Amino acid sequence: MATKPAALQELESPETTPDVSLAGRDLCSVADLTTTELAGILSLAHDVKTNLAAYRWALDAKQMVMFFEKASLRTRLTFQTAMNTLGGSALFVDQTQSPLGERESLADIARNVERWVQIIVLRTYAHETITEMAQYASVPVINALSDLEHPCQAIADFMTLEERFGNLRGFNFTYVGDGNNVCHSLMLTAALLGAHCTVGAPKNYAPKADIVAQARAIANVTGSNITVMNDPVGAVTGADAIYTDICTSMGFEHEATKRAPIFKPYQVNETLMAHAAPSAVFMHCLPAHRNAEVTDAVLDGPQSVVFDQAENRMHAQKALLLMLLGCGKGRTNA
Ligand code: CP
Ligand code: NVA
Numbered sequence: 138m139a140t141k142p143a144a145l146q147e148l149e150s151p152e153t154t155p156d157v158s159l160a161g162r163d164l165c166s167v168a169d170l171t172t173t174e175l176a177g178i179l180s181l182a183h184d185v186k187t188n189l190a191a192y193r194w195a196l197d198a199k200q201m202v203m204f205f206e207k208a209s210l211r212t213r214l215t216f217q218t219a220m221n222t223l224g225g226s227a228l229f230v231d232q233t234q235s236p237l238g239e240r241e242s243l244a245d246i247a248r249n250v251e252r253w254v255q256i257i258v259l260r261t262y263a264h265e266t267i268t269e270m271a272q273y274a275s276v277p278v279i280n281a282l283s284d285l286e287h288p289c290q291a292i293a294d295f296m297t298l299e300e301r302f303g304n305l306r307g308f309n310f311t312y313v314g315d316g317n318n319v320c321h322s323l324m325l326t327a328a329l330l331g332a333h334c335t336v337g338a339p340k341n342y343a344p345k346a347d348i349v350a351q352a353r354a355i356a357n358v359t360g361s362n363i364t365v366m367n368d369p370v371g372a373v374t375g376a377d378a379i380y381t382d383i384c385t386s387m388g389f390e391h392e393a394t395k396r397a398p399i400f401k402p403y404q405v406n407e408t409l410m411a412h413a414a415p416s417a418v419f420m421h422c423l424p425a426h427r428n429a430e431v432t433d434a435v436l437d438g439p440q441s442v443v444f445d446q447a448e449n450r451m452h453a454q455k456a457l458l459l460m461l462l463g464c465g466k467g468r469t470n471a
């Protein structure tokens with residue numbers, strides 16, 4: 138299924154409601170979504186979290202397959218629990234030993250799988266593996282993390298922020314650390330919601346220029362600012378949320394020794410947190426490398442919302458599955 142045009146094309150003029158426009162679509166990038174569609178997913182996620190019984194059989198007999206080239210705890214289990222509790226089934230295929238496309242082409246995998254299941258979830262190294270599968274498969278494809286993006290994470294993270302802070306227009310969101318897949322999706326999500334996003338990253342580890350440009354183009358319409366700098370203290374000063382991730386993502390493990398000293402000044406510790414707003418929260422997608430990118434005191438401290446984020450992965454993905462499978466209209470037995 139072809140991915141719809143970039144977010145900007147529909148940003149200001151959604152012609153249909155999200156439950157209609159998202160039905161049958163892919164989610165390869167956050168930029169596949171309009172502001173209205175993202176707001177629709179978030180709104181449904183809050184309702185599903187509060188009123189699960191009303192959605193209990195909404196995905197009755199639907200089948201989801203997950204092909205994962207990389208390790209996972211949260212993403213795998215939250216997709217499985219999401220699908221199971223809505224009445225559907227989840228199949229897991231471990232691709233960590235043989236990358237997708239090696240045994241047979243992506244097109245042939247798509248032509249088989251679409252005959253058996255209603256939705257495909259992929260965790261890959263190459264982002265193109267996801268966009269190609271989306272191109273070939275007639276059923277929706279979801280990016281469950283690629284080297285470029287982690288959209289499901291970012292949607293759950295901004296759901297977590299909405300729970301705490303309400304409307305996020307003008308919110309000061311700061312990401313400190315590696316300008317990686319998680320950072321990319323967070324920037325795009327912040328831009329779509331009209332939240333300001335500041336990234337503090339070491340030289341040579343900034344987010345990709347084309348993603349920054351994409352986020353800025355969206356932010357120009359929604360009225361927010363996307364700022365990238367090298368200074369960690371400057372980046373977190375006055376922030377309403379400070380987010381970090383491991384400095385060596387999956388696939389970059391061979392760079393761990395080289396990266397450790399470069400990222401040391403970007404560690405989120407109590408001193409860095411003290412520059413944020415007093416009400417600021419600390420966020421991390423997990424898994425965390427304790428006392429590397431974040432100290433125990435911050436990760437386990439009163440400002441940390443990391444396990445709320447982890448819980449919300451499940452609720453946000455329920456909403457996403459409902460929307461893409463054409464069941465996003467509302468409750469089934471309210
Ligand atoms: N945050 C996240 O995606 O965790 P996993 O790698 O365990 O799925
Ligand atoms: N940036 C990390 C996120 C893990 C959830 C990685 O890609 O390994």
